Amino acid sequence: VAQAAGVSPATVSRALRGLPRVSAETRARVQQVAGELSYVASPDAASLASGRTAVVGVVVPFLARWYFSSVLIGAEMQLRRSGFTVLLCHVGNVGRTRSSLLDLLPPVEKRVDALLVLSLKLEPREVALLRRLDLPVVTVGVPAEGWPCVRIDDVAAASTATSHLIDFGHRDIAYLGGDPSHDVHVATPSDRLAGFRATMAASGLPVRDEWVLACDWTVTGGVTAAARLLCGAQRPSAVFAASDEMAMGVLHTAARLGLRVPQDLSVIGIDDHEMAFLHDLTTIAQPVQTQGQLAGELLLEAVAAAAAPSADGASRPDGWRSPAGREARLVTAPTSLVLRGSTGAPSCPG
Amino acid sequence: VAQAAGVSPATVSRALRGLPRVSAETRARVQQVAGELSYVASPDAASLASGRTAVVGVVVPFLARWYFSSVLIGAEMQLRRSGFTVLLCHVGNVGRTRSSLLDLLPPVEKRVDALLVLSLKLEPREVALLRRLDLPVVTVGVPAEGWPCVRIDDVAAASTATSHLIDFGHRDIAYLGGDPSHDVHVATPSDRLAGFRATMAASGLPVRDEWVLACDWTVTGGVTAAARLLCGAQRPSAVFAASDEMAMGVLHTAARLGLRVPQDLSVIGIDDHEMAFLHDLTTIAQPVQTQGQLAGELLLEAVAAAAAPSADGASRPDGWRSPAGREARLVTAPTSLVLRGSTGAPSCPG
DNA sequence: CTGAAAGCGCTTACAG
DNA sequence: CTGAAAGCGCTTACAG
Numbered sequence: 157v158a159q160a161a162g163v164s165p166a167t168v169s170r171a172l173r174g175l176p177r178v179s180a181e182t183r184a185r186v187q188q189v190a191g192e193l194s195y196v197a198s199p200d201a202a203s204l205a206s207g208r209t210a211v212v213g214v215v216v217p218f219l220a221r222w223y224f225s226s227v228l229i230g231a232e233m234q235l236r237r238s239g240f241t242v243l244l245c246h247v248g249n250v251g252r253t254r255s256s257l258l259d260l261l262p263p264v265e266k267r268v269d270a271l272l273v274l275s276l277k278l279e280p281r282e283v284a285l286l287r288r289l290d291l292p293v294v295t296v297g298v299p300a301e302g303w304p305c306v307r308i309d310d311v312a313a314a315s316t317a318t319s320h321l322i323d324f325g326h327r328d329i330a331y332l333g334g335d336p337s338h339d340v341h342v343a344t345p346s347d348r349l350a351g352f353r354a355t356m357a358a359s360g361l362p363v364r365d366e367w368v369l370a371c372d373w374t375v376t377g378g379v380t381a382a383a384r385l386l387c388g389a390q391r392p393s394a395v396f397a398a399s400d401e402m403a404m405g406v407l408h409t410a411a412r413l414g415l416r417v418p419q420d421l422s423v424i425g426i427d428d429h430e431m432a433f434l435h436d437l438t439t440i441a442q443p444v445q446t447q448g449q450l451a452g453e454l455l456l457e458a459v460a461a462a463a464a465p466s467a468d469g470a471s472r473p474d475g476w477r478s479p480a481g482r483e484a485r486l487v488t489a490p491t492s493l494v495l496r497g498s499t500g501a502p503s504c505p506g
Numbered sequence: 507v508a509q510a511a512g513v514s515p516a517t518v519s520r521a522l523r524g525l526p527r528v529s530a531e532t533r534a535r536v537q538q539v540a541g542e543l544s545y546v547a548s549p550d551a552a553s554l555a556s557g558r559t560a561v562v563g564v565v566v567p568f569l570a571r572w573y574f575s576s577v578l579i580g581a582e583m584q585l586r587r588s589g590f591t592v593l594l595c596h597v598g599n600v601g602r603t604r605s606s607l608l609d610l611l612p613p614v615e616k617r618v619d620a621l622l623v624l625s626l627k628l629e630p631r632e633v634a635l636l637r638r639l640d641l642p643v644v645t646v647g648v649p650a651e652g653w654p655c656v657r658i659d660d661v662a663a664a665s666t667a668t669s670h671l672i673d674f675g676h677r678d679i680a681y682l683g684g685d686p687s688h689d690v691h692v693a694t695p696s697d698r699l700a701g702f703r704a705t706m707a708a709s710g711l712p713v714r715d716e717w718v719l720a721c722d723w724t725v726t727g728g729v730t731a732a733a734r735l736l737c738g739a740q741r742p743s744a745v746f747a748a749s750d751e752m753a754m755g756v757l758h759t760a761a762r763l764g765l766r767v768p769q770d771l772s773v774i775g776i777d778d779h780e781m782a783f784l785h786d787l788t789t790i791a792q793p794v795q796t797q798g799q800l801a802g803e804l805l806l807e808a809v810a811a812a813a814a815p816s817a818d819g820a821s822r823p824d825g826w827r828s829p830a831g832r833e834a835r836l837v838t839a840p841t842s843l844v845l846r847g848s849t850g851a852p853s854c855p856g
Numbered sequence: 857c858t859g860a861a862a863g864c865g866c867t868t869a870c871a872g
Numbered sequence: 873c874t875g876a877a878a879g880c881g882c883t884t885a886c887a888g
Contacts, residue, residue: 164875169867177873194638198616200550200559201865204880209550210613211593219582220575220780229569232596241613243561244592246582263560263591266548288544375781408784430570431725431781434758514859519883527857551881554864 161189172197208463212455213261213268215245217254217276221374222401222429223444224274227296230448231272231455238456243268247276257282265289270459272296272451273303277343292458296451298343304458304485306451307345313440313491314351317396317424320438320493322359324501326394326422329356330367332381332406333398344373348398348426367392371402378405386413386421393502394422400429400439407435407498418500428494436497447489454485512539522547558813562805563611563618565595567604567626571724572751572779573794574624577646580798581622581805588806593618597626607632615639619809622646622801623653627693642808646801648693654808654835656801657695663790663841664701667746667774670788670843672709674851676744676772679706680717682731682756683748694723698748698776717742721752728755736763736771743852744772750779750789757785757848768850778844786847797839804835 161168163182171178171186189195203209212235218224232242245264247254258281268291275297278286283301286293299305321329331352334344349368356363366388371381378397382405385391397403403425407417415421425432428441513521513532521528521536539545553559562585568574582592595614597604608631618641625647628636633651636643649655671679681702684694699718706713716738721731728747732755735741747753753775757767765771775782778791 165866166868166876167874170874173867179873182873196612196616198554198865199613200554200617201880202867204548204550204554204882205865205867207867207880219579220572222570225570225575229596229598232569232594233598236596236598239613241617242594242596244582244594246579246586246592248579248583248586262546263549263589266546267550267561267591375784404781404784431754434725434754435784515882516860516884517858520858523883529857532857548881551864552883554866555881555883557864557883 161186169197209267209269210239211241211243211268212270212272212459213243213245213264214272214274215247215257215260215276216274217247219244219246222431223399223427226444227274227448227451230445230450231296231452232448234449234452235455240269240456245271258285261285261289265291270294270455270462272455273300275343275345292455292462294451294455294458296447298345299486300343304454304487306447306454306487306489308442308447308489308491310345310347311351311354313426313442314348314396314398315355316491316493317426317440318352318355319359320499321394321396321422321424322355322361324394324422324499326502327361328367328390328392329361329363329394329396330369330385330392331363331396331398332369332371332378332385332402333396334370334373344398352396371397373399373402375401375405375408378402379409380405382406382409386410386415392421394424394499397423397425400425400427400432400437403437403439403498404429404431404435407437416503417498419503422499422502424499426491432494433496438496438499439494440491441494442491443489450487450489454487457485519547559617559619560589561591561593561618562620562622562809563593563595563614564622564624565597565607565610565626566624567597569594569596572781573749573777576794577624577798577801580795580800581646581802582798584799584802585805590619590806595621608635611635611639615641620644620805620812622805623650625693625695642805642812644801644805644808646797648695649836650693654804654837656797656804656837656839658792658797658839658841660695660697661701661704663776663792664698664746664748665705666841666843667776667790668702668705669709670774670849671744671746671772672705672711674744674772674849676852677711678717678740678742679711679713679744679746680719680735680742681713681746681748682719682721682728682735682752683746684720684723694748702746721747723749723752725751725755725758728752729759730755732756732759736760736765742771744774744849747773747775750775750777750782750787753787753789753848754779754781754785757787766853767848769853772849772852774849776841782844783846788846788849789844790841791844792841793839800837800839804837807835 168186171183172190214228216224216228235242243264245260270292273293273295293303295303295305297307333348353363369381369385371377386409395406397406403423406423410417410421425437425439428439432439518536521533522540564578566574566578585592593614595610620642623643623645643653645653645655647657683698703713719731719735721727736759745756747756753773756773760767760771775787775789778789782789
């Protein structure tokens with residue numbers, strides 16, 4: 157350590173961290189010496205002594221998908237601004253099953269101050285683990301277990317998309333988005349399906365079971381699902397895909413089948429994926445990176461609250477605590493319809 | 507700690523880590539108790555005491571691009587297999603400049619055993635910092651400073667792509683890929699441009715300066731570069747884009763201009779991006795995730811070597827060390843031409 | 857094979 | 873405002 161600079165380690169510690177009880181003069185000297193030696197405090201020792209790590213674990217199921225990597229970026233930038241670093245917890249999937257948080261978290265749990273969980277469907281044992289860890293948790297995409305959450309209004313987004321198709325005169329509309337029961341581990345926003353169904357019902361339109369397709373949310377998933385959907389004798393005049401990646405897959409299959417878009421088939425997605433414009437895809441845009449940023453803020457708040465619970469807890473009568481502070485914060489990001497060329501009126505309505 | 511289990515902390519430590527000097531019986535008991543208490547050793551304390559952290563920092567310029575997130579996944583999975591965790595060092599870019607490793611590394615440097623650097627153009631001061639840190643470093647994409655590196659043979663890949671176009675009869679070929687001097691911070695594989703030039707020269711074809719375009723390696727970058735390229739009076743009959751994302755942008759612009767592909771314009775890229783097939787894009791495939799995995803392996807080797815340098819160093823005469831061990835390992839991943847519909851013979855050759 | 861002791865590099869009350 | 877002391881939870885030689 158840099159005590160060779162003339163003072164005690166305690167003073168160095170205080171000076172470098174900007175704590176109050178140091179004279180300006182001493183602080184300046186310490187800072188200068190530290191700079192010259194390019195000294196950096198060891199975070200491990202600091203966290204051992206202080207109990208805080210300044211690290212946040214981010215649990216993410218698919219690092220390589222646009223949505224997840226974008227959320228991650230947003231969160232990372234926000235957290236870094238406050239001096240936090242991101243430790244990756246990639247829930248790589250092996251075949252149809254994914255690695256469990258039960259295996260993933262142990263090397264991480266004592267190294268982080270909080271956990272950010274992106275759209276993961278948690279098993280009961282995983283939830284139990286998370287609770288036992290007693291770390292602040294924030295989720296993105298789908299509310300879970302009463303933890304604070306950042307997401308969009310999936311019902312409204314799906315409703316907007318569905319209405320858009322209905323307004324064009326479509327009646328035979330298919331939905332691609334994953335029957336929740338089929339999804340192994342990603343917590344799909346099942347509200348999107350609910351929004352679709354509700355909007356169809358409100359317009360007096362039937363939803364055919366064969367036209368509600370489970371899909372793994374990837375481009376290739378969209379390709380194969382669309383093949384099933386569009387090759388039958390009866391085919392819909394429009395498809396609402398719950399993600400742009402699936403929608404792109406649908407467009408690809410439609411093109412291979414010689415279907416004209418939007419005359420023979422309209423397609424709408426959700427996301428406004430960075431490549432959606434290449435396919436002239438109409439979609440519901442959501443601010444993905446911003447959601448990550450908001451999640452980062454929520455997490456910072458949660459860490460602060462966990463660090464100083466006595467601030468407004470101990471000083472008040474016991475009953476006071478729960479009513480105000482306990483409400484799980486639910487932040488809803490705005491969405492908007494992005495009109496492009498993949499939707500239009502059906503060529504032979506009805 | 508779980509010494510409530512009957513033995514000393516030292517024994518617990520040895521038992522749980524599988525060290526030799528413990529009886530099978532004791533070990534079993536300790537493991538059981540630890541399991542019941544769901545005890546996990548604190549990595550911070552461990553690293554403080556042992557000097558090893560089991561964490562690797564990954565420096566990545568663009569988290570949201572397919573290439574980088576795929577490499578990251580590959581590396582992460584490989585590292586996790588050996589008990590290592592990934593700490594993210596995202597070099598977010600602010601406008602035309604990026605945040606410096608000088609700011610990024612301090613919170614990370616004492617927390618990691620090694621550093622993986624993905625295609626980043628390092629400034630002299632950053633290189634100096636990296637050297638001073640004395641951590642094992644491995645790079646991906648572009649060899650740097652003699653550190654071990656995983657990449658593809660960029661010259662060969664570019665040569666294959668260029669030859670492919672020439673074989674179709676193209677003579678007027680443009681290159682999109684970033685003049686190295688224009689690139690602020692990503693270490694573009696300038697070998698690709700070199701490979702292009704060499705192959706053109708070998709066929710006696712001229713390379714026009716206006717047809718070698720700097721580009722930021724994104725889809726939108728490809729769109730705008732192509733607009734510049736294809737609107738002029740003189741336009742090439744083929745474009746070789748150094749990445750699929752740029753190539754997709756070119757295809758988009760070509761379509762808007764009413765050019766037929768491949769009759770009016772052939773386009774080839776490099777990557778075999780997961781969405782390349784949607785655009786029927788001919789390309790040079792590279793195994794991206796695998797490269798990440800290989801980089802992870804190299805990093806593990808480097809960590810092991812750093813941990814036990816005396817193993818074959820101290821026991822030999824001094825001169826022995828350098829010759830054999832110092833060679834920087836350079837792993838080259840294979841590439842292959844993926845033939846799709848975006849390339850063909852020009853409609854009016856010559 | 858096992859335990860007692862020292863120490864990793866910080867931070868945190870506690871005295872001055 | 874500053875320093876001396878204890879301790880964070882492990883690991884590592886060193887004795888038994």
